[in-house]
Amino acid sequence: MLLEGKIFAITGGASGIGKAAALEAARQGADVAITDLVSAEAVQQLLREIGDLGRRSLYYRGDVALAETALGFMAAIESQLGGLDVFVSNAGICPFHAFLDLPAETLRQTVEVNLLGAYFMVQEAARFMVRQGRGGAIIAVSSISALVGGAYQTHYTPTKAGVHSLMQSTAIALGPHGIRCNSVLPGTIRTPINADDLADETKAQGLIDRIPLGRLGEPEDLAGPIVFLGSSLAGYVTGAALLVDGGCFVNLQ
Ligand SMILES: NC(=O)C1=CN([C@@H]2O[C@H](COP(=O)(O)OP(=O)(O)OC[C@H]3O[C@@H](n4cnc5c(N)ncnc54)[C@H](O)[C@@H]3O)[C@@H](O)[C@H]2O)C=CC1
Ligand SMILES: C[C@H](O)[C@@H]1OC(=O)[C@H](O)[C@@H]1O
Numbered sequence: 001m002l003l004e005g006k007i008f009a010i011t012g013g014a015s016g017i018g019k020a021a022a023l024e025a026a027r028q029g030a031d032v033a034i035t036d037l038v039s040a041e042a043v044q045q046l047l048r049e050i051g052d053l054g055r056r057s058l059y060y061r062g063d064v065a066l067a068e069t070a071l072g073f074m075a076a077i078e079s080q081l082g083g084l085d086v087f088v089s090n091a092g093i094c095p096f097h098a099f100l101d102l103p104a105e106t107l108r109q110t111v112e113v114n115l116l117g118a119y120f121m122v123q124e125a126a127r128f129m130v131r132q133g134r135g136g137a138i139i140a141v142s143s144i145s146a147l148v149g150g151a152y153q154t155h156y157t158p159t160k161a162g163v164h165s166l167m168q169s170t171a172i173a174l175g176p177h178g179i180r181c182n183s184v185l186p187g188t189i190r191t192p193i194n195a196d197d198l199a200d201e202t203k204a205q206g207l208i209d210r211i212p213l214g215r216l217g218e219p220e221d222l223a224g225p226i227v228f229l230g231s232s233l234a235g236y237v238t239g240a241a242l243l244v245d246g247g248c249f250v251n252l253q
Pocket of ligand 2: 094142143144145150160186187188189193194197
């Protein structure tokens with residue numbers, strides 16, 4: 001098992017990519033801490049599944065856009081699980097909208113959740129790991145959108161470039177503490193974040209046609225890469241970005 005005896009924490013772990021990664025971490029031997037916006041009742045089934053795998057779990061409800069959520073989440077992890085080895089900044093939103101009439105509030109909210117939320121969380125996780133003095137791994141869920149644009153994502157793609165850049169800079173800042181920092185760059189993965197967008201079958205098929213592996217991604221496609229980057233198998237990998245897109249990015253012509 002890749003994360004035997006480790007403590008794994010993730011934001012936005014109630015749904016989609018975060019939920020798949022949380023379950024895979026438990027399968028790979030880790031105790032799992034999750035934070036999300038949803039009620040504790042909404043994650044009971046997920047926590048039961050983690051328990052059935054023989055692992056401890058905790059759920060902390062909060063909004064990552066608020067700096068105090070990071071403090072509260074880390075305090076809960078310390079008191080209930082006793083440490084932190086792998087931290088994944090995953091929570092995010094993508095409210096598709098055209099550029100010219102984008103409301104300032106949509107821009108502000110997207111930046112606050114995706115970029116400031118990631119920053120607050122990564123900073124608190126790193127402080128915790130440095131205090132512990134046993135190194136660690138931090139992974140940010142960025143996107144292929146850190147590298148390419150989207151007409152309806154002008155407020156979103158800069159946040160994904162931002163978290164990719166955050167991992168590059170924190171890799172340098174935290175390397176001397178034995179903390180590795182990497183990002184995963186998913187292509188289009190079917191989750192609730194894009195259910196409405198992909199309900200347009202012409203758009204969905206257009207995306208699939210550009211993917212050499214011939215399908216959109218599923219949340220489980222990210223679970224392995226995230227666990228790998230958190231594990232000692234990736235012990236010399238830091239400051240890296242792993243595209244998980246079925247080959248979409250390289251498919252120019
Ligand atoms: N689905 C996709 O095609 C892609 C997704 N991503 C990124 O993956 C990450 C996870 O997204 P998905 O699993 O696809 O979507 P999702 O909607 O299934 O999961 C996102 C989770 O984040 C939580 N969340 C949203 N705002 C929050 C806040 N302010 N505080 C705490 N939790 C909050 C939601 O409640 C939800 O559980 C996001 O950062 C997204 O940008 C990146 C590339 C592609
Ligand atoms: C939510 C979108 O479908 C998804 O988000 C990303 O970051 C990808 O680039 C896709 O556009």
